[in-house]
Amino acid sequence: MDKKTTSRDGTALAYEVTGQGPAVILVCGAMSTGGTVAPLAARLADRCTAVVYDRRGRGASGDTAPYEVAREVEDLAALLDAVGGDASLFGVSSGGALVLRAxxxxxxxxxxxxxxxxxxxxxxxxxxxxxVYKEQLSKALSDGRRGDAVELFLRLTGLGEEMIQGARQSPMWAGMEAVAPSLAYDDAVMGDGLLPRERLAAVSVPVLSVVGGASPEWMHRSAQAVAEAVPQGTYRVLPGQTHMVEPAVLGPVLADFFTG
Incomplete structure (x- = not known):
């Protein structure tokens, strides 16, 4: 990350900008940093100014206690100002919940x-x-058991035990433990985990809600419900895609939406 800005509470935020066109700030999900969405930014760069940043408590960005979801919205406001005050937002998974809150x-x-x-x-x-996840996660993090917190999250995503234990032995595990405290932040962003219909009804900008065609049916229903809950919502299915969406497939769809 080659740039820095400061949020309202003094937290330093690391970000980078690539491309040209309408500005889009990309928001990563749980267990992720800005680097996770960098490949998507590269796919947007020929038509959009793509802004990638490390959310607070991750990567090269700072952190300030106590955490509140409102501080992450203020982080987005600071980034918006840093790129000229005119931008759109994109978020994946729980990062999408933060985008909708903003x-x-x-x-x-x-x-x-x-x-x-x-x-x-x-x-x-x-x-x-x-x-159950919320309670167990809070206990694991308060006890300093970062590895157990990561395991809880991986189980929540449906990863099998054999794969989880394999991940524990992999070189990437140390990095996963490093960002484990931020799992509490994504948990807070998701609230009680249920669709916040009243909040979504207050969104005044056009919203595109996208799902992978190969993702579970419940995820399709969630994505469609988001589009229906906002006043100006559009629902889109990407054939063959899963939660680990390919940037080459998602990028053109987002570019069309953000430049339209």
């Missing part, structure tokens, strides 16, 4: 797009599962 807060945006925000209303037993 849009509902009245942040002056052009447009907003999200990919597969995992609202648990549409998964059988989802609300109960979210409540």
């Amino acid at each position: 849009a509902a807060s009245g942040l002056p945006l052009r447009r907003a797009a999200v990919y597969e925000v995992p609202y648990a209303d549409f998964l059988q037993g989802g609300a109960e599962r979210e409540a």
Whole structure:
């Protein structure tokens, strides 16, 4: 990250800018840094000014206690100012939930797009599962058991035990443990895990809600519900894609939306 700006509470935010055209700030999800969405930024760069940043508590950005979701919205406001005050937002997974919160807060945006925000209303037993995860995650992090916190998140995503134990032995595990405290931030952004219909009704900008065609049916229902809950929503399915969407497929769809 070659640039820095400062959020309202004094937290330093690291970001980088590439491309030309309408500005789009890309928001990563859980267990991710700005580098995770950098390949997507590269796919947008020929038609958009793509802005990638490390959310607070990750990568090259700072952190300031105590955490509040409102501080992450203020981070987006600071980035918006840093790139000229005229931009759209895109968020993936729980990063999409943060984008929707920012849009509902009245942040002056052009447009907003999200990919597969995992609202648990549409998964059988989802609300109960979210409540158990929230409690176990809080305990693991308060005890300093970062590895256990990462395991909890990986199980929540549906990863099998054999793959989780394999991940523990991999070179990337240390990096995963390093960002484990930020799992609490994404958990806070998701709230109770359910679709916030009243909040979404306050979003005044066009919203594109995208899902992968090969993703589970409950994720399709969640993405469609987002599009229906906002006043100006569009629902789009990308054939053959999963939660790990290919930038080469998603990039042109987002570029069309943000330049339209």
